[in-house]
Amino acid sequence: MSRDDIFDDSRPRGSDFTFNAEVAAVFDNMIARSVPFYQEQQRMIVEVVKRYWRPGTDVYDLGCATGTTLINLGHALEGPGRLVGYDNSEAMLQQARGAVATEGLANRVELRHGDLDQHPEELALDGAGAVLLCWTLQFVRPLQREALIRRVHDSLADGGVLVVTEKVLSNARALDRDFIDFYYAFKARSGYTKTEIHKKREALENVLVPYRIDENKKMFRRNGFGAVDSFFQWFNFVGFLCVK
Ligand SMILES: C[S@@+](CC[C@H](N)C(=O)[O-])C[C@H]1O[C@@H](n2cnc3c(N)ncnc32)[C@H](O)[C@@H]1O
Secondary structure (H helix, E strand, C coil): CCCCCCCCCCCCCCCCCCCCHHHHHHHHHHHHHHCCCHHHHHHHHHHHHHHHCCCCCEEEEECCCCCHHHHHHHHHCCCCCCEEEEECCHHHHHHHHHHHHHCCCCCCEEEEECCCCCCHHHCCCCCEEEEEEECCHHHCCHHHHHHHHHHHHHHCCCCCEEEEEEECECCCHHHHHHHHHHHHHHHHHCCCCHHHHHHHHHHHCCCCCCCEHHHHHHHHHHCCCCEEEEEEEECCEEEEEEEC
């Protein structure tokens, strides 16, 4: 796995963050060093999907990136059902295609190019038994988030599940600064320099837009989900479970 040095000290200040070929090539290293308890959260996502998914229904991973979650599910879910990944970055999909083939899952996993910002109310999610938005909703334009969550809800089978893992803001505004400091300390422990942390923060400004924990929960409920709760929290990172 190539090491992420995209924001290292020797490079000039860049523009807005995008999931381009340079990022795709180091993405697995980047996310493991940028999301606290990434592997444990991946394990929990599989555990949750295993509980709510019914054989014969399909699983959709929106913002599937390099295919990590789809691959984990492909090895864990027994019984019929397609695993469909959407992403709007061709470079990420290319990495995912390679990884899925290496894992021998090409006939179970389908990778589609799709933009969640474009007409989310028409996104094809037929036969959905589980839908995942893992560190992706935060990149969807706020104006489109309601329509996307409504589409997911309306497409899911009764008893189906939406799993959302996100970077969030605290419900208590006074704690936001401290949570962010704890997060930067985690990134420093992951081997990023102060300059790398600062440059990445600047590049993500206006690209990654986190909601407050309660704002997210209210949005899931407002768009139809009856049972909504969080199943994971590490300072400003939360996993939400929404059952239809
Ligand atoms: C942080 S990564 C997701 C990580 C992945 N879900 C995982 O579990 O490792 C965010 C992904 O969402 C994709 N993405 C961002 N905005 C998108 C949009 N509007 N439509 C589709 N995909 C999008 C990016 O290309 C990227 O692959």
